[in-house]
Amino acid sequence: DVKVTQSSRxxxxxxxxxxxxxxxxxxxxxxxxxxxxxPGLGLRLIYFSYDVKMKEKGDIPEGYSVSREKKxxxxxxxxxxxxxxxxxxxxxxSPGDYKETQYFGPxxxxxxx
Amino acid sequence: xxxxxxxxxxxxxxxxxxxSLNCTYSDRVSQSFFWYRQYSGKSPELIMSIxxxxxxxxxxxxxxxxxxxxxxxxxxxxxxxxxxxxxxxAVNKGNTGFQKLVFGTxxxxxxxx
Numbered sequence: 001d002v003k004v005t006q007s008s009r010x011x012x013x014x015x016x017x018x019x020x021x022x023x024x025x026x027x028x029x030x031x032x033x034x035x036x037x038x039p040g041l042g043l044r045l046i047y048f049s050y051d052v053k054m055k056e057k058g059d060i061p062e063g064y065s066v067s068r069e070k071k072x073x074x075x076x077x078x079x080x081x082x083x084x085x086x087x088x089x090x091x092x093x094s095p096g097d098y099k100e101t102q103y104f105g106p107x108x109x110x111x112x113x
Numbered sequence: 114x115x116x117x118x119x120x121x122x123x124x125x126x127x128x129x130x131x132x133s134l135n136c137t138y139s140d141r142v143s144q145s146f147f148w149y150r151q152y153s154g155k156s157p158e159l160i161m162s163i164x165x166x167x168x169x170x171x172x173x174x175x176x177x178x179x180x181x182x183x184x185x186x187x188x189x190x191x192x193x194x195x196x197x198x199x200x201x202x203a204v205n206k207g208n209t210g211f212q213k214l215v216f217g218t219x220x221x222x223x224x225x226x
Contacts, residue, residue: 099144099164
């Protein structure tokens with residue numbers, strides 16, 4: 001079974017803090033993705049990576065950065081957390097082929113106070 | 114116009130009935146299409162994928178694709194209360210060899226006993 005894990009299920013941070021969200025997959029997938037999910041807005045792509053040390057901006061990259069030093073790990077960084085970054089964050093991974101689905105981690109619910 | 118559109122619902126059906134969920138997309142070059150189920154507070158899980166025009170059946174689920182009309186649907190036969198969830202339609206915008214999914218905002222399905 002494909003397994004995607006995220007470092008925290010729930011996180012509470014203060015405005016201005018630097019926040020690290022970690023994602024690890026165990027299926028040797030090339031592609032990894034970070035989304036945020038908000039009511040009424042659906043899943044929105046923040047950043048994705050198709051190879052180690054490679055990253056591409058998604059639809060809403062402002063205020064975020066990412067790091068992919070190893071194939072199995074993809075980190076999302078909130079440089080200076082703000083209240084409008086309170087959300088559910090979902091990591092996903094997929095093999096390289098366009099026909100393949102994305103497998104999601106359990107999600108991290110982040111609250112920024 | 115949104116890239117992937119779904120009626121937000123809720124769609125209410127009695128137990129044992131057929132639930133019909135619909136999705137339209139705007140990008141004609143889209144190659145692959147996915148239906149995910151998401152329970153409240155959980156991450157999305159894949160139900161069906163479809164790439165060719167026509168129907169694809171898997172147990173109680175049937176996905177239907179009409180590329181000319183840019184329309185994809187999911188039928189759930191013999192609906193069960195456990196099917197109550199939000200159903201997300203996702204469309205792959207990537208070229209062959211790479212995948213980037215665009216998600217609809219989801220349709221909430223309620224199956225009453």
